[in-house]
Amino acid sequence: MQDEPTPIELTKAVADFLRNDITPLISGHQAFKLRVAINILDLVTRQLTQEEGCDAKEVERLRAQLGMDGSVADLNRALADRIAKGEIDLATPGLAEHLWATTMDKLAVDQPNYASYKRELGRGG
Amino acid sequence: MIEPQLGRIVSSWHAGAFGVANSKRLSGGASQETWSFDIMHPDGLAGAILRRAPQGYGAAPTRAAGLAAEAKLMQLAFEAGVPSPRVLYVLRPEDDLGTGFIMERVEGETIARKILRDAKFARARPKLARQLGEVLAGLHRLPLSKLPELRSRSATQEIGEFERDYRSLNWPKPVFELALRWLRDHDPGPSAETTLVHGDFRNGNLIIGADGVRAVLDWELAHLGDPMEDLGWVCVNSWRFGEIDKPVGGFGTREELFAGYEAAGRRVDPVRVKFWEVMGTLRWGIMCGGMMQRFREGPDHSMERAMIGRRASETEIDLLRLLAPRGS
Numbered sequence: 001m002q003d004e005p006t007p008i009e010l011t012k013a014v015a016d017f018l019r020n021d022i023t024p025l026i027s028g029h030q031a032f033k034l035r036v037a038i039n040i041l042d043l044v045t046r047q048l049t050q051e052e053g054c055d056a057k058e059v060e061r062l063r064a065q066l067g068m069d070g071s072v073a074d075l076n077r078a079l080a081d082r083i084a085k086g087e088i089d090l091a092t093p094g095l096a097e098h099l100w101a102t103t104m105d106k107l108a109v110d111q112p113n114y115a116s117y118k119r120e121l122g123r124g125g
Numbered sequence: 126m127i128e129p130q131l132g133r134i135v136s137s138w139h140a141g142a143f144g145v146a147n148s149k150r151l152s153g154g155a156s157q158e159t160w161s162f163d164i165m166h167p168d169g170l171a172g173a174i175l176r177r178a179p180q181g182y183g184a185a186p187t188r189a190a191g192l193a194a195e196a197k198l199m200q201l202a203f204e205a206g207v208p209s210p211r212v213l214y215v216l217r218p219e220d221d222l223g224t225g226f227i228m229e230r231v232e233g234e235t236i237a238r239k240i241l242r243d244a245k246f247a248r249a250r251p252k253l254a255r256q257l258g259e260v261l262a263g264l265h266r267l268p269l270s271k272l273p274e275l276r277s278r279s280a281t282q283e284i285g286e287f288e289r290d291y292r293s294l295n296w297p298k299p300v301f302e303l304a305l306r307w308l309r310d311h312d313p314g315p316s317a318e319t320t321l322v323h324g325d326f327r328n329g330n331l332i333i334g335a336d337g338v339r340a341v342l343d344w345e346l347a348h349l350g351d352p353m354e355d356l357g358w359v360c361v362n363s364w365r366f367g368e369i370d371k372p373v374g375g376f377g378t379r380e381e382l383f384a385g386y387e388a389a390g391r392r393v394d395p396v397r398v399k400f401w402e403v404m405g406t407l408r409w410g411i412m413c414g415g416m417m418q419r420f421r422e423g424p425d426h427s428m429e430r431a432m433i434g435r436r437a438s439e440t441e442i443d444l445l446r447l448l449a450p451r452g453s
Contacts, residue, residue, distance in 0.1 A: 080297035
């Protein structure tokens, strides 16, 4: 077991430093790059916070849908294959709900301010 | 720097000019550069833009029409009255500037979010969806006989090409698989008519002024195909920049776009437009995957490219909204 602070806390500390202390000192193209860098650190923080819980739920849904076990990557590959072969489609019970839940969890990490995501969140997640 | 080379040739395409100044790099990756500069003339300065691939970067990626074709298309568009910058000069090998061309600089805004939010475009915005229809009608009417050599793609070929691109990424995405199935099931077949297709006609690739569309830019993905492709692409949600209830670039409705197109004497097939919107959404998602790959394998190891890889999920939610919408 590693010591603390946790990666989440460390990443957040760097992002806050760049945001609060460095941003006022920089302009032009470098300021744009700095904003991108801060966005990356914020994304990483969200992923470190949310990934474990989301992946566990995703694996649970995928096991039920596919009737098999494996890592989240293996199970996604298997689902992709079955959709490609036409064995599973939107008429298959549970598929649309699974894809919606998985996609909403991704957007929560990648782009929580994306307008389509916010609209769908308003429908109850 | 590019000023010494430009200074040597400027008088050959701008009579009386004695030099260039204020050159600055605007955008682009390693293989394609855009520069802004001013032509110095006794009557004053004239704004110009250089688009070029530096030496050693001549080979265009397979989907790109190439800079020479781009120059020819922009000039044809300009002559036909489609809003476009006038092309001033096509680079020659002895100019020592790589391959590319020089065009007039058109004043206006290209940054989509500014166009959608700044007060100075408030009067133009409500007119833009219809105007984009009119512009596309003009573009689709450019005579095939005058066009440079371009790749030709039917819907069926495009699906196959995207599937190959997607599989080559080794990036299993159930939502993309679903979209590929949907596209195959809804392939509208060959279009009744083959025209020039701009290929990247969207908010962000247009110069907009207070009066409306001033120029159509970024012709590098131009090809021959189904004209409805351009009408579908301009509606892809990623190009609405948050204004998701205004499908045409965040400006207005499909009905306005279609009305502008038809008023200019061309017919719209809404089913085909919807097909191309789904295709376009998947296309942008696969392009995001391509960015991820280029970031990972180099040569462009930039943060921006890395973050575009993380935009693939926006196309997944938009594909689900198109193909498996959840109540209202």
